Amino acid sequence: MMVPLSALAWRWRMLPSRAEAALALLVVAAAATLATYPLPPRRAQAAEQAAAPGAEAAALPHDGDLTLASDIGEVLVGLTVRPALPGRNRLLVELLPTGGTDQALELGPLLLVTDPDGQHTRRVALQGCGPSCRTAVTELRGGERLQVQLPGPPPQGGTATFTLPALPPASATSLVVAAQARMHALVTYRIDETLRPPATPISTRYAFQAPDRMAYQDSTGLAAVTIGTRQYQRDRPGAAWKASDHGPGTNVDVIRFVWDLGPPRAARLLGTATLDGVATRVVSFFAGDTDLPIWFRQWIDVTGLVRRSEMRAQGHFMDQRYFDLNAHFTVGPP
Secondary structure: OOOHHHHHHHHHHHOOOOOHHHHHHHHHHHHHHOOOOOOOHHHHHHOOOOOOOOOOOOOOOOOOOEEEEEOOOOOOEEEEEEEEOEEEEEEEEEEEEEOOHHHOOOOOOOEEOOOOOOOOOEEOOEEOOOOOEEEEEEOOOOEEEEEEEOOOOOOOOEEEEEOOEEEOOOEEEEHHHHHHHHHOOOOOEEEEEEEEOOOOEEEEEEEEEEEOOOEEEEEEOEEEEEEEEEEEEEOOOOOEEEEOOOOOOOOOOOOOOOOOOOOOEEEEEEEEEEOEEEEEEEEEOOOOOEEEEOEEEEEOOOOEEEEEEEEEEEEEEEEEEEEEEOOOOOOOOO
């Protein structure tokens, strides 16, 4: 629950909300309580697996891997292929439900691998390698369809499907780095965003104007306009706007993006696609750490601008469409 609030506060330099502070206190209290009790048997067994020589505490990618992410209901599913070469590969599956690693221990995923021709499907046994980590070794040649299945009804049951590119996939590090530089040079842009896993996804349209102007309205009716340190907000359409001033140092930073968490890791070219008539190259990469693992898939046009971005983090599945890049518009007060 804290991740979306923290991401928004960090991204646009907003002041921490009372809701986030309350959540932080609850987390600290829960952690203090849990620390006084021994690990339950299954959790202790997972801890021993994670501490074993060569074990992975989390199924996170290294440079040179191929890494992808999807979701099943409220569960983040990260898939890493190592070394992403034709032949014998190790598969690492990271399962992160909103309930945390203890909830992940209860998940019994199945892995199905379908050959590129679609004629043969085999089941691959997954072994535990940590509280949220599952692993297997199998032969791959590229183009396979991998399905991670979680038994049971939604929101935790279902299937995440991954289609592998040709192996080995080309590195996309330079492409991603160049695209980030191009995006940071934008003067204006808009975003259509969909946020899950709520049963009713939250849709938001944003408008940004450098250096510190932003406006948005979401599907709940909430709307806001920020100009420097001045903010206007209303709770629903037709309601009166309320103005406030947050003081020096609270300006929105509109050229800071959610993927600006660090250098991209395991950036790979997945293929090409056409979005709204625009030719793009599709890339995947990882930009987090063990405390906050985040996967990205992006569609980058021939000029190096991001046209679509999909972010998968624990409890935060966000799809964004970027448009009106450097278009002529002004974000003004309501």
